Amino acid sequence: MLAAMIRTLCAAVLAAACSISMSAAASAPTPQPVSTPGTDCAAITGPPPQSVPPTSVNTLRQAYLCVLEHYYSGPVMDSRALLKSALAAYTQDLIRRGADRADLRLPALTGNRDTDWAAFAKVLGTGDPAALRAAITGMVAGLHDNHARWVRPTPPPQGGPVGTGIAGVSAQQGPQFDPAARPPLFITKVLAGSPAAKADIRPGDIMVKVNGVPAFIGDSVNHNIIDLFAADPVRLTLKRPTTGRTRTVEIRQGPITRQPPKVTSKTLPGGAVYVQLPGFYEGAADQVIAKLQGRPEAVVLDLRGNGGGSPREVTRLLGAFAHGKVTSYFCPLKGECVPNRTDDSVRLLGSRLVVLTDRACASACDDFSAAVKGNGLGTLVGTRTAGAVSGPGEGYLLDDGSVLILPKVRHLGPAREIIDTIGVPVDHYAPMTALDLATGRDPGLAKALTLL
Template sequence: MTVIRAATAGLALLLMAACTAPTPPRSQASEAAGTVCTQPQGRLGAETATTIDVIKQAYFCILGNYYSGATLDARSLLIGGFIALTQELNRNGRDVPEATMPALTGDRKADWTAFEAVYRKITDQVPDLRDKLAVVTLEAMVAALGDNHASWPHDAKRPPDMYDGDGYGLGLEANVTRSQTTASPGVALAPLFVTTVQGGAAQAAGLRPGDIIESINGSAPFIDGKATPAIAALYLQYPQARPVRLRLLRQTTGRRWSVTLKPGLYQRDLATLQVVTSKLLDDSIAYVRLSGFAPDAADRALKAISRLRSGRTLTGVVLDLRGNGGGRTEESGRLLSAFVHGKVTHYLCTVDDKCEGLRTDDTVELLNLPLIVLTDRGCASACEHFSSAVKDLRIGQLVGTRTAGIMSGPAQGYLLSNNTMLGFPTRHGLGPNREEINRIGVSPDHYAPLTPKDAAAGHDPALAKALTLLHK
């Protein structure tokens, strides 16, 4: 188990580094509190228990380094943490008289002292719950920021027999993404339907793309056109193992039936996990799919286009960024530089509106080809950096649906004393026209959503529209 944890911790470090902003100065607030948080150097050690001292370190780390830490009302963090603390006591049937929120004044240090004193009284009454209470408290404090790039990955669990490329869950993807069930549920469109069957229980049960999910564990996925929390059950993570009951409709045949899917480990097609895949369409159009802006992704995409261009004249490029969850902004910037030079592609701003423009790398050779970019609600973070630049700078056209709106800013990782990573933005991201993208997303130039009938027939309306545009 130690090996698995170390590997997972290393992955968390890599993910944090992938979105790292330029190093900010060490926070005076953190030093004054005696709880300095530092940026990690190398691989993380084995995770140790989360304690009140770790929570204190995270609290002052956020206030000293977070994008809006200087103006943040710190009471929101403490109240959020205390709410989670008392809810966990209640779930375990162990509520105690001492679990009463102390009066807070707005003085960050004094409020922490009051919070800590009550916290210690509570956990002394339930020592067997101490570890669990610490975890939920810190999770809730990070969640209280309401920032889609703030996270505290800890004690990451994975099946003991999991290998790279394996998946865990029901083995399906739907048109409402995992992020939409948490970050932006209000943008999901009914009906809910299967878009991809990856394997596992869904494949064994004979589910197909286009199958409409009418209910999940007896609950409707949409009520009055709004997505419900029931959808989250489709995206179970280890060690959640509760079976999920679905009511399904297959429009092509009119069949209605129910099936119970048990989450578990399944092997995925490794071809679908490649960061960059490419092919030639209509003898003259380069199609390149990027699942993420991983290290070297831009160069791999450019090499793929170069190979497709060898011995023929290309008339355009279709860059498929659907489902691209982001990654390194320098990679998205490098890829943009193959289509335009001398431009600002993105801004990173402090809370007092001091902004630094990220510019194109003009050493990258221009392709001088028409560009169409396919987007959807799975396109987030660095993917939205790319998409907004394509639209604002008129580099090409966007086809598909609006992006995720998950672009608060690149996350910086900070090492806590229990060898876990606390991540959050130190600056806020804006588009090339200094427009807000976070929580809003980037709208396509041509709206081409996937329908259940399209999915069932294997028809891709966004790609079809892209080819039509390039053939004009």
């Protein structure tokens, strides 16, 4: 489950506010017209069909043209880079399966999108379906954009969702592991009643090894362990920070219960209201505002672990704390940036605001935090946000039922600054440690109380 959790942390990418990290290559040739524009991938308007053909060379062609037509920098991209990324991933998949081909080489490319595709398709021939899927994944990964995705729908498992129940770890940075994460790697969330909970795995437990592989190599997180979590069973070597005891436990995937996200709140000493917002899902802003109907003097808004969601929810919630403010900009490749503004139809609360953030605060959460800091609406406490905010994406349906998600604009902060890959710095650094989680301490909330 953890592997899936890491990869899908930005599940609301269709509506999330993010910025494009991919820029046009300086040596890109003059763009050539693409044949039959608009007919090779269509904006998705409903669920993919249940019965679809397998992934084919034409599916890869659709994805190629879709990127060139609809991605933020697609119109000025060097199409040769896309084909190179696709063939590299294609051949690597064949090599892993011992099925490499002696005749498989990247043809001479000219920069003309149509003729290059024709030469590329001739080399592929009928294509290998598994390698073609790897090629689409590799081509999208070559964009280096945290909100570009290729998603293959999978039917829900019979009997409901399954997993280990480990739903959060300390090294999360949006949809990936944080390259700046410092040891140790510890568990931050365990689902009640899950296999992990039944094995007495608790928040704060330090993961020393996964299937015998160390979680850290020196001071660098071992990104390779992400795939190891998909093993069934998975063997974890854990250290409990309260006792120092180390044990190895083997857990198998089993039934898990995923509760729909909801806003929770409580009154803090001194009268401030603490509100935890797990995501900017539809209706989230109004749920937070409903918790603050008494118009408290101070609000502590906990966005730690908030994976993002809709930009509309961001501007609506910000409207409860300020009016007439620009919260961010959505910028096309060419032309004027479009400002996003606070929703001034929301009644002002007049409350002081402290926002708790961490490296798992991504996408729309980055957006909200940047607007708070950039407009002086409150104080940020915790750790720097994820910086996974490249631009709101749109989904395009391919002929095998898969969906390509591509940002059409890039996100900039309220001062037109780039937040993507950088994150929003906090005003007061208060990280959560493994021992804090294990003992129920909350340094971020404690710091917020001193500020209020």
